[in-house]
Amino acid sequence: MSTLRFYAVKKTLNRKPVYIDETQRRSELFGSNVFNEATMRQFLTKEAFNSVMAAVETGAKIDRSVADHISTGMKEWSISKGATHYSHWFQPLTGSTAEKHDAFFETIGNGLAIEKFGGAQLVQQEPDASSFPNGGIRNTFEARGYTAWDPTSPAFIYGTTLCIPTVFVAYTGEALDYKTPLLRALYAMDTAAVAVCKYFDKNVKKVNTSLGWEQEYFLIDSALAASRPDIVQTGRTLLGHSAAKGQQLDDHYFGSIPARALAYMMDLEVECMLLGIPVKTRHNEVAPNQFELAPIFDEANLAVDHNSLLMDVMHKVAERHNFKVLFHEKPFAGVNGSGKHNNWSLSTDTGVNLLGPGKTPMSNLQFLTFFINTIKAVNDNEELLRAAIASASNDHRLGANEAPPAIMSIFIGEQLTRVLNELENVTNGKLSPEEKTELKLNVVGKIPDVLLDNTDRNRTSPFAFTGNKFEFRAVGSTANCANPMTVLNTIVAKQLRDFKAEVDKLIKKKEMKKDDAIFNVLRDYIKKSKNILFEGNGYGQAWEKEAEKRGLSNHRTTPEALKAKVSEKAIKIFDEMGVMNKIESEARYEIEMEEYILRIQIEGRVLGDIARNHIVPIAVQYQNRLIKNVKGLKEIYGDDFKKFAQEQLNLIEDISEHISSINSDVTRMTDERRTANLVEDFEIRASDYCFKVKPLFDSIRYHCDKLELLVDDELWPMTKYRELLFTC
């Protein structure tokens, strides 16, 4: 094994950056492999084009006969771009994307063949659903599921395949993917937000959710990554002593991008341009070998598709550069982990960002309405939001190194806190004309100025307002953004619906003016949502205590956090908002708990193997060398040998102690795993894995890492942190 380590290091040292020749302007490349508006105008009949546009803009259904025209246009375009296959492209609950390619090629008898792609193939396909996570919705004996075209996300060509974004549902209609509930949540948001916008502008007909994700990742040389069974199998290092130099000098963040990494980024960005992914920002992140890429924000469904596609493309492009991309939230202990901050906002078809202040008091009141309703929604559903970001890998990230803690809270900055405090004192009931003028001029009217100063940042906040959007920072780098986006949009949509009902009631029953009613309800919400607002340091014990007093949840582990997904309240909200029925909510809960169990199970197996079969034998080998040395010294010096052999004798003992601890801990871990595997109830099994199996990882790692410090470097079998992290 140590041969593999040195081979990998040597190979890495000889790598050169791949030369990327960028000759074409990115603006010209952008979207060339996307069946976008410009392409559709060229390849579709007017009727087909209008029909797709109506589906995108208003959700109108596409007629089957029109679908035939669309598929013909798509086929012509794809073939002209060199495509040979088509595929329904979807996002099952595995966390990655799925595709099955079919050739356009079709035989027609008499030894003849043509290229064919009909409306039927575009609109619907029937993959077997039982081999995807389904939480018991699909049994193997009634396995059918189907994928159905989502015209709101344009088809694209990747390689030689035309990819058609689709939803994936069971034959009985239950969602089996990430996209279906997201689309339903976005629809709920659109409906609820438009109704509220009408208080301010009757012309608003549609509200879009926008999402700008920031993808953090690590790049590791592929040979080094391949030398570590833990990285290969689990995406993270299960052991490894910290390098002497990590990120303590703060010298990587925004530093000059290493040449190999830069070549990779350029290559990747060109691919993104072709696929219409509007990537804009690239930089070194805080940890060594950690980087970030971010696009210009987009409509949420499209942005989610882009991120899922991007993660796949990142892996593929990495191969050309001899890199392995690590998306794991905490691949290396002791340095920053990776997040995927979701920047979320709402905008109207009249061009207004509802979370950005406007120019008039009225538009600022609209801003405050959406701002405060979001705060209220998060306050009332903080546990559900925590559940939306829960995963075995994100558990390692939360609570340190610029990642938020497990307690959900909102940071709004000092200035907006002041605005809310003033609004809280608004008169209960009808407002006097003087009070209204004062509010409009000096509180609401001053918001744009306030926000100009709102440069505060709080990197320990899970959900921070950043001037014209909220940044959901708790989302982890492996996540499919659809999950947090579905939850966030559902709870805010529900909140807006309740808000509208309350305001209407005040107008009707108390004969209040619209503004008075809005101020009254907002004042009430501010009072009720105070618990969630927190501006301080999210890491200290003080906040844990304070949060507990406030009644906020603090679920440190995934099995504890996920329970909120099936609380009576959560099931009701999802059902009521038309996002997921009870069966779907429960199925997702089961799938995520099972995934948790399996991930910990795999890690346990890999760790047991590495500790027993890689580390211990080498430690014994080194110990034997020491024993030989001691014996030699004894031979030379007789009874005086201890004077010269004391260090070696101590080492021999230390090594034995660590070996013995490793062996007993691995045995205990294996026994705990076996016992847990026999537990029928998945909730108890997940909890056993979390509280009985996983804690043993830490002690096994501790002793292995101690051995790393004792054993001769030349013998050590595992590629070390300093090699993995500083040879990009």
Ligand SMILES: NC(=O)CC[C@H](N)C(=O)O
């Ligand atoms: N610079 C940053 O914002 C760091 C974020 C951090 N990597 C995270 O886990 O979220």
